[in-house]
Amino acid sequence: MSTPQAQSPAAQELRVRQAEASDLGQVIAIDAEVTGLEKTDYWYELFHRYGGGRTRQRLFLVAEYGDAIQGFIIGEIRDWEFGSAPCGWVYGLSVRNSARLAGVGARMLDAICDGFRHAGVHKVRTLLGRDNSLVLSFFRSQGMMAAPFIPLEKDLD
Numbered sequence: 001m002s003t004p005q006a007q008s009p010a011a012q013e014l015r016v017r018q019a020e021a022s023d024l025g026q027v028i029a030i031d032a033e034v035t036g037l038e039k040t041d042y043w044y045e046l047f048h049r050y051g052g053g054r055t056r057q058r059l060f061l062v063a064e065y066g067d068a069i070q071g072f073i074i075g076e077i078r079d080w081e082f083g084s085a086p087c088g089w090v091y092g093l094s095v096r097n098s099a100r101l102a103g104v105g106a107r108m109l110d111a112i113c114d115g116f117r118h119a120g121v122h123k124v125r126t127l128l129g130r131d132n133s134l135v136l137s138f139f140r141s142q143g144m145m146a147a148p149f150i151p152l153e154k155d156l157d
């Protein structure tokens, strides 16, 4: 007989949906857990622009099971920027530490890609830190490959 184990989010009823204002407290806590910074104003401002399904171009999704938010993903469609045809950009993604390696990140990426497809684009891109091997492993596992772009920067005095 097998012993009972804590159920992973993937094993339970995991739901990926549009973020709502009442999710922001948990989103801020997950972001603070991952980045070490609590950016309350930033998240409220971002929700104002991306939350609640206001437009098909901008997506702010959360993964939930029970009444707990396990992670979030943010992205948008940019038209003709960087000289490329309209495509979806994922620029924020985090899963609560205790919910990782259970398929939550993959479910959220699938959901945002579905949203991009419904809005009419057929390519998704992202940008990540060169030394962020965890996020690189994740995106590579989801079929994403190096893109034909080079990021450039300089300090502004």
Ligand SMILES: CC(C)(COP(=O)(O)OP(=O)(O)OC[C@H]1O[C@@H](n2cnc3c(N)ncnc32)[C@H](O)[C@@H]1OP(=O)(O)O)[C@@H](O)C(=O)NCCC(=O)NCCS
Pocket (backbone or CB within 6 Å): 034, 035, 091, 092, 093, 094, 095, 096, 099, 100, 101, 102, 103, 104, 105, 106, 107, 134, 135, 137, 138, 139, 141
């Ligand atoms: C990257 C991240 C979103 C992955 O979420 P997750 O729910 O654990 O990912 P999944 O369970 O869906 O994993 C899918 C695949 O990604 C890869 N992967 C995920 N975590 C990995 C790890 N720690 N090491 C290696 N590969 C990993 C695996 O190939 C995995 O497939 P498998 O479980 O069949 O091997 C999560 O680790 C995270 O939030 N990390 C911090 C993100 C961050 O730095 N955010 C701030 C900047 S945006």
